Amino acid sequence: MVMSEGAAPPYLLRELEEPGKSRKGQTSSRPAGSRWGRRILTAFACLVYLYLFLPLINIIVFTFNDPAGRYNISWDGFTINNWLDPFKDKELTDAFIRSLQVAVLSISIALIMGSLVAIALARYRFTGSRSIEIFLVLPLTTPEIVLGASLYQLFLGRNVVLGFSTVVIAHVMFCVSFVALTVKARVRGFDWTLEDAAMDLGASPWRSFRKITFPLILPGIMAAALLSFALSLDDYIVTDFTKGEFTTFPIQVNNAFRVSFPPQVNVLATIVLIMSVLLLVLTSVRGEKGASR
Amino acid sequence: MAADTDSDDRGLRKGKWAPYGLLSPGILWLVLFFLVPVLILVRTALSSKASRFANPEFSWQFSNFSSAFTDYGPQFFRSFLFAGIATVSAILIGYPLAYWIATQGGRWKNLLIGLVVVPFFTSYLIRTIAWTSILKDDGVVINMIHAIPFVPQDFRLLATPAGVVGGLTYNFLSFMILPIYVSLEKIDFRLTEAAADLYSTPWQAFRKVVLPLSMPGVFAGSLLVFIPAAGDYLNNRYLGSPKTSMIGTVVQNKFLVQFDYPVAAALSLVLMAIITTMVLIYSKFLGTEGLAV
Numbered sequence: 001m002v003m004s005e006g007a008a009p010p011y012l013l014r015e016l017e018e019p020g021k022s023r024k025g026q027t028s029s030r031p032a033g034s035r036w037g038r039r040i041l042t043a044f045a046c047l048v049y050l051y052l053f054l055p056l057i058n059i060i061v062f063t064f065n066d067p068a069g070r071y072n073i074s075w076d077g078f079t080i081n082n083w084l085d086p087f088k089d090k091e092l093t094d095a096f097i098r099s100l101q102v103a104v105l106s107i108s109i110a111l112i113m114g115s116l117v118a119i120a121l122a123r124y125r126f127t128g129s130r131s132i133e134i135f136l137v138l139p140l141t142t143p144e145i146v147l148g149a150s151l152y153q154l155f156l157g158r159n160v161v162l163g164f165s166t167v168v169i170a171h172v173m174f175c176v177s178f179v180a181l182t183v184k185a186r187v188r189g190f191d192w193t194l195e196d197a198a199m200d201l202g203a204s205p206w207r208s209f210r211k212i213t214f215p216l217i218l219p220g221i222m223a224a225a226l227l228s229f230a231l232s233l234d235d236y237i238v239t240d241f242t243k244g245e246f247t248t249f250p251i252q253v254n255n256a257f258r259v260s261f262p263p264q265v266n267v268l269a270t271i272v273l274i275m276s277v278l279l280l281v282l283t284s285v286r287g288e289k290g291a292s293r
Numbered sequence: 294m295a296a297d298t299d300s301d302d303r304g305l306r307k308g309k310w311a312p313y314g315l316l317s318p319g320i321l322w323l324v325l326f327f328l329v330p331v332l333i334l335v336r337t338a339l340s341s342k343a344s345r346f347a348n349p350e351f352s353w354q355f356s357n358f359s360s361a362f363t364d365y366g367p368q369f370f371r372s373f374l375f376a377g378i379a380t381v382s383a384i385l386i387g388y389p390l391a392y393w394i395a396t397q398g399g400r401w402k403n404l405l406i407g408l409v410v411v412p413f414f415t416s417y418l419i420r421t422i423a424w425t426s427i428l429k430d431d432g433v434v435i436n437m438i439h440a441i442p443f444v445p446q447d448f449r450l451l452a453t454p455a456g457v458v459g460g461l462t463y464n465f466l467s468f469m470i471l472p473i474y475v476s477l478e479k480i481d482f483r484l485t486e487a488a489a490d491l492y493s494t495p496w497q498a499f500r501k502v503v504l505p506l507s508m509p510g511v512f513a514g515s516l517l518v519f520i521p522a523a524g525d526y527l528n529n530r531y532l533g534s535p536k537t538s539m540i541g542t543v544v545q546n547k548f549l550v551q552f553d554y555p556v557a558a559a560l561s562l563v564l565m566a567i568i569t570t571m572v573l574i575y576s577k578f579l580g581t582e583g584l585a586v
Contacts, residue, residue: 034495038397045393048386049408052466055423056412062426073426113319120315132316139327141516143524143568145541146561149548150330153337153558173326176319234416236527237541241548250418254527261422269419276414280407 056273063266070260082263086271089264095252096268102164102248103232106171107179107225113172114179115221119213121180122187136177147174148241155242162244170242171235175228182227186220222283230276338558357559365543365560372539373567375454376522379461383469383518384511386462391470391510392503395477406474413467421460421531425451428459428532452534460528465521469514476510477503512576520568540564 062072066079087093117136121129139147148170155166198208236250243251253265338358340351362369394405412420428434428450438444450456480503488498526541533539540560547557 037495041389041393042397045390045397048390051386051463052409052412054427055420055463056415058423058427059415059419062423073429074431113322116315117319120312124312124315126312129312132320135320135323139323141520141572142327142331143520143541143561143564145524145526145544146331146334146565147327149544149557149561150334151326152548153333153554154326154330157333169326173322176322180319230414234418236418237525237545240545250416253416253418253422257422265419269415272416273411273414277411280410280414284403284407 059266059273060270063263063270065263067263070262072261072263072266082267086264086267089262091247091256092249092252092262092264092268095247096249098164098247099233099249102167102171103229106168106175106232107228109168110172110175110179110228111221111225114176114224115183115217117176117180118183118187118220119217122184122190123192136180139174139177140181144235144237145241148238151238152241162242163246166242166244167239167246167248170238171232174235174238175231178228178231179221179224182224183217183220186223187217190216219283226276226279226283229279233272334558334562337554338562340555340558342553342555357555358563360556361560361563365540368538368540368543369564369567371454371537372523372541372564373571375458375461375539376519376525378458379465379522380469380515380519382458382462383466384515387466387469387514388473388507388511391473391477395474395480396482402478406471409467409470409474417464418527420464421527424456424460424463425531428456451532452537454533454537456532457528457537457539460532461522461525464525464528465518468517472513472517473507473510476507476513480506515575516572519571523568524564 062075063082064078064080065072065075066077066081067074068076117132120126121133151166151170151173152162155162160166194212195208198212199205203211234250235248236254239248239251247255249268253261256262336351339353339355341357342350390409394402394409398405426432430449430451435449438448439446450459482503484502485495485498488502489495493501523539524541524544526539526545529537529539529542544557544560544564547553547560551557
């Protein structure tokens with residue numbers, strides 16, 4: 001673009017430095033472009049969505065399959081029996097319950113610790129906050145195999161028996177970072193003088209936290225909870241290294257795959273999917289309501 | 294009357310001990326279960342083991358590291374090649390979708406982005422197994438490919454490098470789409486109108502205005518795809534074969550099956566070091582500092 005410093009419209013320069021901030025609430029998100037270009041893009045977008053949902057459709061469709069052998073991989077016939085008896089495979093169901101237990105315990109611990117970290121980072125200015133932020137990101141940028149292997153070495157060296165507690169420890173570890181960053185992102189830019197105002201009006205610090213701060217960070221906590229729940233349930237690699245003889249749902253599916261792949265796997269996975277989508281819808285609706293208040 | 298009136302105009306407090314107190318549980322957990330284990334891994338990498346069941350002895354065994362390169366060069370190369378192709382594919386597939394949602398989404402943006410996330414509420418392992426069903430040799434997809442002229446009849450996707458790369462691309466796709474979307478969302482597209490006023494074509498406007506502004510998102514997305522993909526072993530286990538084994542496969546095997554801790558630890562650290570180096574080079578190349586998404 002041929003422009004000299006003086007000739008450039010001031011809003012353009014401001015935009016290039018800080019996109020979106022020059023006109024609050026008046027940003028435009030429709031670029032100038034050709035109609036055919038837009039149509040091709042829309043077609044491509046639909047294809048990508050199809051690609052994203054293909055395995056999902058496969059999983060759900062195959063919950064209705066009546067497999068001829070022990071592997072639910074080829075379509076053999078329609079049945080709803082799998083849905084009538086989702087807990088038929090005892091080992092699988094037990095592993096599934098264990099996965100849920102690990103997830104619930106892990107996210108409970110991680111939510112508390114992570115939110116405290118987020119509040120500390122968002123609310124206070126102190127030396128070392130930058131380094132703490134970088135330190136928080138490190139576990140997320142480390143390959144899971146390194147996380148798992150190093151924990152394995154830690155527990156082995158201390159003669160700790162690998163099992164439920166070591167898996168929970170590992171899950172809390174990677175969830176804390178996610179929770180801290182998610183809650184911090186949701187909470188950035190809030191006007192904290194509201195808390196000071198409440199206390200000037202006579203509220204105790206605890207009361208002002210309960211009535212002012214907590215409702216404000218709640219949407220962030222709920223989003224972090226949902227995310228951590230999914231991460232914990234699905235986790236394979238880190239769990240593989242910290243489990244010992246203990247099995248979670250994905251571990252059990254993998255172990256049994258040598259011999260069988262029952263349709264109940266798909267059924268349980270679909271149940272989790274439906275629960276997660278419902279939670280996602282609930283939290284985003286709740287979030288919208290909270291924001292508009 | 295307020296508890297601590299040392300605050301600036303956004304209410305941010307210059308805390309003394311309060312932020313450190315809030316941070317300590319979470320940070321302590323990460324130090325104990327992330328930092329310390331990695332250091333232990335370093336120690337193990339420099340140890341040697343007399344036999345399969347003996348304990349490792351620390352002995353400055355640098356040969357563990359050199360054997361990492363000599364014995365497992367192909368797996369390292371393959372892991373980075375696969376992860377690299379997966380990352381580029383994810384950008385090619387994900388960027389247009391993110392762009393479409395950000396620019397054409399309108400009122401439905403949150404729903405559309407939510408749809409991107411929904412498939413990832415099924416278990417990682419089960420999604421991968423679903424691909425074995427979709428891409429199986431006598432399945433719909435392969436039959437359709439065979440119908441194309443000039444395609445050899447023994448063409449298959451399972452147990453091939455293409456299968457592994459396809460799995461890697463799919464499994465981390467939403468980690469690419471989300472950061473790019475967030476980046477694009479912040480852009481004020483009146484900039485492209487301004488560019489059009491200055492006689493640029495839509496494509497030039499995209500290339501010179503939108504693309505550079507969306508780079509932080511592309512950068513973050515690339516990290517979130519490349520790093521886990523490089524250390525993965527599940528995609529190779531289900532969609533690949535022993536001939537396409539990746540470094541993750543080797544590390545998992547050496548730790549949990551062969552108990553060859555020193556070499557396994559060395560391999561994990563080399564993997565981490567190479568990834569960190571590549572991330573640093575990539576960030577210099579893109580000129581972005583920090584993942585301020």
